[in-house]
Amino acid sequence: MGAGAAAACPGSTASLSSVLPKWWRLVTIWFTGEARWVARGYAAAVICLALVTTLFSVHISYAQRDFSTALSGKDVPGFYAAVRKFVVIIFIAAPLFSFTSWVEERLVLSWRAHLTRLLTRKYFAHRAFYHIRQRGDALDGSSATAAGGSSGGVGGSSSAGIGSSSAGSGGAAGGIDNPDQRICDDVASFVRSSVSLSLTICRKIFSCVAFAGVLWGVSGSLVVFMFMYAGVGTFVTTAMFGRVLTSLYYRQLAREADLRFSLVRVRENAESIAFYKGEAGERVRVLSRLGGVLGVAYERVRWSALYDLWTSVYSYATILVPSLLTAPRYFKGEIEFGVISQASFAFSRIDAALSIIINNLAQISGLAAETERLHDLVAAMDAAAAAAAATGLPSSGSEGGGSAAAAAAAASAAAVALLSTAGGGEVIARRAAAGLRGLVLRQLRVVTPGGGGGGGSRVLTAGLSLSLEPGQSLLIVGPSGCGKSSLLRAIAGLWVAGGGTVLLPGGPANTAATADDEAAAAAAGANNNNSSGSASSASSGSGGGGVFFLPQKPFMPLGDLRTQLTFPSGVDMAAVTAVAVEDGTAPAGAAPPATTTTTTRPAAPGSQGQGQGEEGDEERAPLLLSHVTTTAAAAAAGGGGGGGGGHMAASISLVALQSGAGGGGGGSGGGGSVSDEELLALLDDVCLPDLVARVGGLDVELDWSSVLSVGEQQRLAVLRLLAARPCLAFMDEATSALDGPTESRLYSLIRKRVPCYVSVGHRLALLQHHTHVLECLSGDGAGGGGEGQWRVCTAAEYQRRAGAGGGGGGGAQQHHHH
Ligand SMILES: Nc1ncnc2c1ncn2[C@@H]1O[C@H](COP(=O)(O)OP(=O)(O)OP(=O)(O)O)[C@@H](O)[C@H]1O
Known part of the structure; x- marks a missing residue:
């Protein structure tokens, strides 16, 4: 016994x-x-x-x-x-x-x-x-x-x-x-x-x-x-x-x-x-x-x-x-x-x-x-923190400082050592590039959790390189389970196994934190070197990184309606400070609590020249999405016909074009909090004009995930995105529960207010709202251990092929070599 x-x-x-x-x-x-x-x-x-x-x-x-x-x-x-x-x-x-x-x-x-x-x-x-x-x-x-x-x-x-x-x-x-x-x-x-x-x-x-x-x-x-x-x-x-x-x-x-x-x-x-x-x-x-x-x-x-x-x-x-x-x-x-x-x-x-x-x-x-x-x-927890630090964006903005950087470096070293013993695999590097206002992927390799090079892991993406600049938008399409969401997971730093580099907007120009950010960071545990300063604040976006992710499953936090609208950055500063004081983590000079909930936005990008990010000038320059291919697709293109789209048979490279410093795409709003008036206007924009009246005010607390329909929750999620005004947004089937006209209306707003965005979606109707399409060519997530193959083309070209050959697969056939 x-x-x-x-x-x-x-x-x-x-x-x-x-x-x-x-x-x-x-x-x-x-x-x-x-x-x-x-x-x-x-x-x-x-x-x-x-x-x-x-x-x-x-x-x-x-x-x-x-x-x-x-x-x-x-x-x-x-x-x-x-x-x-x-x-x-x-x-x-x-x-x-x-x-x-x-x-x-x-x-x-x-x-x-x-x-x-x-x-x-x-x-x-x-x-x-x-x-x-x-x-x-x-x-x-x-x-x-x-x-x-x-x-x-x-x-x-x-x-x-x-x-x-x-x-x-x-x-x-x-x-x-x-x-x-x-x-x-x-x-x-x-x-x-x-x-x-x-x-x-x-x-x-x-x-x-x-x-x-x-x-x-x-x-x-x-x-x-x-x-x-x-x-x-x-x-x-x-x-x-x-x-x-x-x-x-x-x-x-x-x-x-x-x-x-x-x-x-x-x-x-x-x-x-x-x-x-x-x-x-x-x-x-x-x-x-x-x-x-x-x-x-x-x-x-x-x-x-x-x-x-x-x-x-x-x-x-x-x-x-x-x-x-x-x-x-x-x-x-x-x-x-x-x-x-x-x-x-x-x-x-x-x-x-x-x-x-x-x-x-x-x-x-x-x-x-x-x-x-x-x-x-x-x-x-310490191991997870070290792993995150290994691939996370370098500290920038509110938590910057010598000791934080040293701690991050130490954690990275520890994590790399641990990762090499645990999975034997490489780690995807994520960096914030000052001045960058789009997305750059270099030789990205995404592997499912489950082992670095075997033992149940699968390669979903291999050698994917692309760049996206303001004014451009990318629709990721492909069969269910091929790894579309996983690509976003890797970009967001949730999955770290694999290789290559992800460059995201960051550095002083794009991450200048507002006073509220700093107070929050200071109050919420700046003296804890495990606090989530660098990577998460940059990638969760609305606070100061200019990057915003909308997940597939809407999340409604506990709290009043205002909290729903301003999540994740709507922080009750009084509560944060109260917690920090109780916690003993509030620094002596912590800012006095604001009386209301606030939503902070990234400050308007200033002059590009101040960027002190890790990347050189080449990376700072906005890059035109010139082409994308993968190692497998490149080989395929070399052997067979490459229809349109600018596929290259030879090595993959990023073509840096003329820098348009000052970043077009307009609209990155000024810093500050979102007032109730703005929230009401945004509710109007996302086709929820009567929501506040219906539930009884912005301060009402309900079990939001059960009282709101999934479509309503998705509209609220888009509202959060619009309120945060990121310079780069990722949306994973974020409008899948909406009717066509509403979806179209929301995308028109996104197009106007977010300079650069990436969506995952299945509907052809989404094509009109994107300039480019990234298509997964593997039928079943590179099943059988093969490597994930992707390719990019313009939306117009994809549409043409879809019309001619029954879905994007028509074009995909040309490159689908295993
Ligand atoms: N935590 C995990 N561990 C291991 N494998 C996973 C994990 N999460 C997802 N996968 C696998 O990774 C593959 C890609 O999943 P992903 O969610 O990226 O698919 P997708 O292309 O977004 O699919 P859909 O269109 O259905 O949302 C799937 O085969 C899935 O089973």
């Missing part, structure tokens, strides 16, 4: 001693972090209080002794003297004991707050939540319960974690299940158990020393016997129960989180399940996860019963032993009666101290499991 449990759970392979360094690493996060003086103050206070309360316990034992001796000797004055002494001690000790528990509770709360905030920051930094989620999804189901318990050191866990973000090799390598549960529940229990166990140990050591002195006065042999007795007991207990109980506790945590997750999924997808009439299946799934929880729970009950049996035998024996050893001397008249009871009391205290593992094994094994889970989570 125990062996089975141990084999099934990675956590079980960790012995208690191997968990100790991990526990210590987690503990030092608080004690050496920015709040270290608070932490150390609390720790010193509780340790002193533990010492004082232990001394009082010794006094109480002496008072008790006098008490019993006076009573048995019928010594009336002695009795009353003992009573008086006892009352005085209790009078002082009682408030002290309650003050001690108050300080302990405060310590627990502060520590928990600190650790949860830290993990939350790490969770959102560098989109760790995305990379960790991927691994969690892959493991969703029964295997998830066994995941996450890597018993290796930080290095081992890190490489597993990095794999999840880039080139993971499947669940077997160890991953992170249910990060939400780890951040909420595991932190709380970890902190509580750590404090209570540490204090227990402190108290036990003190009392062990104090009572060993007392007992030594009675009988030296009793002390020696005591230590031997406790040593054997501890050894037997840990050998018999330690690993099994830790493993069972670990599995129970994971399975309970799985059960809860299955119920949360039902709540989130209630309508779809109801339409499918899928409740029977869901019920079975929930109940089977309950079965998983109960299975582990029953096993725990069995082991706990055995453990209880053992501890009762052990502790009852300790009641008898001191009396057996001291009674003969009492019978001979060598000691008083009170000495027997004092010896028993001292013996039981020392026994309790020495039997700390025996008596607290359940709590210790719980703490060990929580330590494993939190340690793995932190390692995975």
Whole structure:
């Protein structure tokens, strides 16, 4: 029974001693972090209080002794003297004991707050939540319960974690299940158990020393016997129960989180399940996860019963032993009666101290499991951050600075090392090029997560090079599953496995942050070098990078209607600052909170000449989309007819044309926030003029994803794009739920306000809104291990072919060589 449990759970392979360094690493996060003086103050206070309360316990034992001796000797004055002494001690000790528990509770709360905030920051930094989620999804189901318990050191866990973000090799390598549960529940229990166990140990050591002195006065042999007795007991207990109980506790945590997750999924997808009439299946799934929880729970009950049996035998024996050893001397008249009871009391205290593992094994094994889970989570988050930093845009704008750059460089180096061990693959480089206002891809290779060069990974795109400049727009088309969305994932930096370079607008000219940005960044954790400064602020766009992604699935955050419209940059500055102040991350000079929610926009690009980006002049110059091809398509073009479109048979190159510094395409608006009037006008633009009136105002909070139709949600998403006014936008089937005329109207607006954009779509009607088409030529995502082939042509040419040859495939045939 125990062996089975141990084999099934990675956590079980960790012995208690191997968990100790991990526990210590987690503990030092608080004690050496920015709040270290608070932490150390609390720790010193509780340790002193533990010492004082232990001394009082010794006094109480002496008072008790006098008490019993006076009573048995019928010594009336002695009795009353003992009573008086006892009352005085209790009078002082009682408030002290309650003050001690108050300080302990405060310590627990502060520590928990600190650790949860830290993990939350790490969770959102560098989109760790995305990379960790991927691994969690892959493991969703029964295997998830066994995941996450890597018993290796930080290095081992890190490489597993990095794999999840880039080139993971499947669940077997160890991953992170249910990060939400780890951040909420595991932190709380970890902190509580750590404090209570540490204090227990402190108290036990003190009392062990104090009572060993007392007992030594009675009988030296009793002390020696005591230590031997406790040593054997501890050894037997840990050998018999330690690993099994830790493993069972670990599995129970994971399975309970799985059960809860299955119920949360039902709540989130209630309508779809109801339409499918899928409740029977869901019920079975929930109940089977309950079965998983109960299975582990029953096993725990069995082991706990055995453990209880053992501890009762052990502790009852300790009641008898001191009396057996001291009674003969009492019978001979060598000691008083009170000495027997004092010896028993001292013996039981020392026994309790020495039997700390025996008596607290359940709590210790719980703490060990929580330590494993939190340690793995932190390692995975750090690894995800390092991987993101390896491919992320260099820091620019609000978080710039020597230390940030150095940290990013260090993280990059770490990530490259980790990636090379995890997947053996290259990483896509993403850079911000100052002055660039379009998109440049160079020899881009996109690989699905799942291994760098095999082991389930697939190459979706190989050798793709293109450039897009203001005034141009690209429609990505191709069969479902060929890798269109994945191309956007790679450009956005969500997928990093592969190779080549992505250049995006960036640098001072395009990322000049507004005051609000800076305040937000400063307040929201600028002093945390894991904060998501560089890559995400640039690529999420609306804040300061000028690049905006609209995903395929609309997302409606929790909050009022204004939040929906201004997402992701609509930040309640008062709340941000409040959080940062609570968090202790607000710098001394943090900007005072704004009173309203604001949406920031990139400032209008200024003169191009100031660009200090990483790229040279060649990259800064706007590039005309001259051609695009891939290695495979290039070869094909060399051998067969290349119809139109400017395909080149030879090597791929980017043709930099005349720089049109100052970037055409117009319209990049000035900085500042979006007023309510502007929001109302934008709602009008996206054909939702009556939405505010219908729901009752901009401040109304509803469950937006269920009260708005998918088409309405898509229109709101386009509104966000228009409000953000990026210089480059990516839309993944962002208008797929809209009727033709509405879609057309929205695209006309986008064309007017966004100089350069890329869409993924299936409808031919979209052609009229794009200047070029990027077509995936692989029928099935380069199935069978072939490389993804793409080609570009003008929209007119694509349209011509579609008219003549039945879809873009007519033209595609010419180059479709495997
Ligand atoms: N996290 C992942 N891990 C491994 N493979 C993935 C992952 N996400 C997607 N894929 C695979 O990558 C391929 C490309 O997916 P992608 O979403 O880019 O397709 P698409 O061309 O956008 O399709 P559609 O038109 O249906 O939206 C698919 O075969 C998909 O199964």
